[in-house]
Amino acid sequence: MNICRDGMEHETASPTIEEIGKFFADYAACLLGCGATCIRIEKNIGRMAETLGVEADMTILPSHILMTVNSKDGLATWSTNHRMHHTGIDYCINTKLSRLSWAMADGKIGFREAVAEAKRIVGEQPAPEWVVLLLASAANTSFCRLFGGDGESMLLVFLATMVGYRLKQVMLAAKVDVRVVFLCSAFCSSVISAGGHLFGWGSTPEVALGTSVLYLIPGIVYINSVSDMLDGHYVCAYSRFMNAAMLTACLSLGLCAGILLLGLSL
Amino acid sequence: MNNHSVIIWVAVTVAVPLFLVAKALWQLWRVNGFRLNRLFELGKEKEIFYVPGDDYFNNDEDEYMS
Numbered sequence: 011m012n013i014c015r016d017g018m019e020h021e022t023a024s025p026t027i028e029e030i031g032k033f034f035a036d037y038a039a040c041l042l043g044c045g046a047t048c049i050r051i052e053k054n055i056g057r058m059a060e061t062l063g064v065e066a067d068m069t070i071l072p073s074h075i076l077m078t079v080n081s082k083d084g085l086a087t088w089s090t091n092h093r094m095h096h097t098g099i100d101y102c103i104n105t106k107l108s109r110l111s112w113a114m115a116d117g118k119i120g121f122r123e124a125v126a127e128a129k130r131i132v133g134e135q136p137a138p139e140w141v142v143l144l145l146a147s148a149a150n151t152s153f154c155r156l157f158g159g160d161g162e163s164m165l166l167v168f169l170a171t172m173v174g175y176r177l178k179q180v181m182l183a184a185k186v187d188v189r190v191v192f193l194c195s196a197f198c199s200s201v202i203s204a205g206g207h208l209f210g211w212g213s214t215p216e217v218a219l220g221t222s223v224l225y226l227i228p229g230i231v232y233i234n235s236v237s238d239m240l241d242g243h244y245v246c247a248y249s250r251f252m253n254a255a256m257l258t259a260c261l262s263l264g265l266c267a268g269i270l271l272l273g274l275s276l
Numbered sequence: 277m278n279n280h281s282v283i284i285w286v287a288v289t290v291a292v293p294l295f296l297v298a299k300a301l302w303q304l305w306r307v308n309g310f311r312l313n314r315l316f317e318l319g320k321e322k323e324i325f326y327v328p329g330d331d332y333f334n335n336d337e338d339e340y341m342s
Contacts (some may be wrong), residue, residue: 090331
């Protein structure tokens with residue numbers, strides 16, 4: 011596949027360096043925004059670059075991608091800076107975009123089909139809010155059971171998670187700062203689950219109180235931070251870790267505020 | 277168990293879900309309010325079935341009702 015910018019006529023199907031660079035930058039920004047690790051982004055881009063017969067170098071920053079694409083003969087180059095897409099962590103998109111890179115590497119689709127498919131994948135509707143709400147509540151209730159909670163505690167955690175998670179969804183949709191969202195959601199969940207302490211419901215009220223805020227823990231961000239650190243992407247690793255630590259601090263503040271306001275002695 | 281703790285617990289446990297339900301209902305009304313209004317107008321058959329220029333209402337009533 012010849013890729014040149016010398017003004018000579020080429021096959022209309024051959025992508026230019028500019029098109030490849032723009033696609034790679036957009037693709038990498040989408041992956042970064044939906045929670046992929048830096049090594050995954052590098053491998054996917056590298057795979058597609060090899061298939062297209064170009065060399066792609068990128069700098070992955072916490073909120074930006076600096077992408078440079080060079081032709082193998084060195085005659086053409088394209089650099090671009092792309093902002094990360096703040097789409098929220100979505101491993102479904104992550105998996106589909108990775109699969110797309112493999113499909114291109116295996117020769118199943120060409121460049122233009124890949125561009126169209128990537129656009130379709132990113133534009134897909136996310137999972138319904140109510141389904142996510144119910145499943146998150148059920149998952150947190152399971153956590154309560156795992157830590158030894160009884161039936162009453164599980165019910166309290168289910169209700170507390172449902173209210174807190176729904177509040178999180180509503181506040182995030184209203185573009186409230188994510189740290190304030192975490193603080194308010196943790197406060198609501200901890201107050202509701204403290205009913206076990208206040209009214210003597212169940213025999214494990216402390217488990218209900220402790221597990222009611224677990225749905226807010228940014229686990230994926232912590233894991234990605236460690237993965238980036240192991241791969242040598244220290245800037246991204248530190249950024250992700252600080253982001254996760256900030257959210258954990260806000261979550262803890264909300265929990266402590268709930269405990270202090272209710273005057274609980276643990 | 278302090279009184280103020282119970283008051284705060286009741287306030288949060290009642291107010292926050294009420295706010296969320298009210299917001300959901302308001303969004304439902306905002307999206308579907310027009311259709312809900314039309315539901316209330318089903319009893320007004322004349323307005324729904326009348327077509328300008330239609331002769332049904334000028335015909336013999338027995339013929340219309342058959």
